[in-house]
Amino acid sequence: MIKVVNALLAILSGVLGALLLYYVLNKVVERLPNKWEDRVKPYVFVGPAVVVIGFFLIYPAIRTVVLSLANSDSTAFVGLKNYTDLLGSSDFVQGALFNTLLWMIVVPAVTVAFGLGVAVLADRLQPRAEKLAKSLIFLPMAISMVGAATIWRFVYEARPAGTPQIGLLNAVLAKFGIDPVAWLQLSQAHVNSLLLMVIMIWAQVGFSMVLLSAAVKGVPDDTIEAGRIDGAGERTIFFRIIVPQIWPTVITVFITVLIGVMKLFDIVYVTTGGNFNTEVIGVRFFTELFTNGDNGYAAAIVVMLMIAIIPVLVYQVRHFRMQEESR
């Protein structure tokens, strides 16, 4: 009870406090001579936000970079040893790094493709059927990743042959008298990683569909009609008229999913814990920090991840700006 009251108090006073802070700062600035008031005011309003971001985002980021150059308990600097160790171990490069790359290649593309497919096809249904179909596909979005992974663990669950199969896939196999398959152990050709990707795609297609569906509906009918008059088939209309017009949305969805995939942790942690060669960077970071207690390795892994994400972010910001300009 006391905790609830405390939480409410904290929220209330946090919001009110922020309001008051800005109110007071504003009043103070208004007392300055007019010329100065205009000069100072923008900084007064942006300042606190910059300070907060600096303190909670920039400072920890810099600190992480520093720690990535130090040893496991952060007591002495070791230079680039953490990086060379990690990149020199086949376990990390062929395991976590390669798997993450695989996820980056497969998941965003498939998510966009499925989302687009559903968006375009659902567009042709009766309004009620369209709503129903889209709601069903959107439903997994309401489930947390940990929840989704737990559900799918049951889908892939394997029990010893001869005992009742509670896993969906193996229960189906059992109906046909086929021995159970330990799906999540199928590390040949990364089949198990692909099975885990299904979870992410299942959870993200809804998001992709909603954005792309809105974009598809936003394509002006006259452009499509013009195409039809010129004798274009369905396929040509889709690829030459619709897709180019919704391309900015496609990119946005792709990048959002891509960033999500790069930071991936929960699905793998819940289902296999990184066993059977399904480890990804996020899981490896967690094990290094909390199981192995190695601050240096953990920090180095996140710094590499940060460096890998930066170009994607830069591209997204640029892309966004270009879009704004073209409006």
Added chain:
Amino acid sequence: MRGLTVTKVAAVAGSVTLLTTGCLSSGSSSSDAGGGSTSGGAKKTVQIMFGFGGDQTQGFKDSLDPWAKQNGIKIDYVQASSFDTLIRSKVAGNAAPDIALFPQPGLLKDIAGQKKLQPLDDVLDMAKLKASIVPGFLDAAAVDGKTYGVPVSMNIKSLLWYDKASFKKAGYQVPKTIDEMVTLTDKIRATGTTPWCIGLESGAATGWPGTDWIEELVLKQAGPEVYDKWVNHEVKFSDPQIKAAFDTYAKIALTNGNVLGGPKSIVSTAFSTAANPMFKTPPGCYLHKQGNFITQKGFFPEDVRGDIDNKVGVAPFPKGTSDTVEGGGDMAALFTKGDSNVTKVLKYITEDPTFGAAWAGPLDRGFLSPHKDFDVSKYGNETARTIAKIAYTASGIRFDGSDSMPGKVGAGSFWKGMVAYTSGQQDQATTLKQIDDSWPTK
């Protein structure tokens, strides 16, 4: 007049901020109890952090609360479901509890090595403890000749479980030696039934029951001296004596027809319910190796558990050259120095052989006292008494080896190695080398 308003507003803003900060810190359970520091006084509230949950927490409270009330000390119980993670961040953030019950001496020694824990040699009556506690326990938490942890509870891993009825019906004898165990395994397999139930799956900790098997076999086949050296990496995993343990494990677990579902399904079978096919008719298997915690709720089927003394047979794991048992326990460690009440609590939970009577029975929460002079009639049933006697009469006890190894190995590469080896993803030589290579270099 405008200036006055501004000042007023500023005053209000300031007081709101003060008010909130005051509130929040009192919310986080008496900030002064967050110990890890030197305090000359006597705290009214002593903070104890531990990793066990559910019934165990209740048992611990039932045992400690009446005493604490009598002595006018309030106990702040901090239950941490991921103890390892939390204690690390608490220590790093200088917010350690007064006393922590470490389930893993490896982690305890890590933190003692960082000079964050108080040595207990001058705090507790070591001579008395040495006489009372099952031999071999106290050495588990020693760093540089000083003791940093003393067990509060004990668990035994060296146990073999079987279904009394089906064992009797088939006319099998409980094996006394490892050779007898292998012979019995072959004999059962030859009848076309499955001898063993084994499960290594345990969520993010998948693999640990496999490390228990290896530890058991090293301890029994090579003896406690080799075991101790192995835990400290003075004997490597690739050493022939350790390889021998892996070979015996392979003979039992990886031979086709020995384990229900075959070797592949071992790693995807949950350790918690792995034994349950044993109680089916016809039995899915005849033997299971697991610690005494399996008698708690949520492991054996409820009807079996309800009649455990009559239905379930338990015996010491067969011996090799040694009969030392493998076990574990929650080791109490001290963060706060020189506080009379904290010391008093620590003394009660570690030195008093009557501590834990309420925890032991009659509910059977799987608690065992590490004191040989603990009154066994306090245990809830015959099964618990049998298990306790196995420990009290053994020539010694060794702490769970993987728990005592550095986290990187004991909770990392060794677990993962057992999974990869058992599922056939890696051969023995690669597995042993990988675990050896992962040992942190100082």
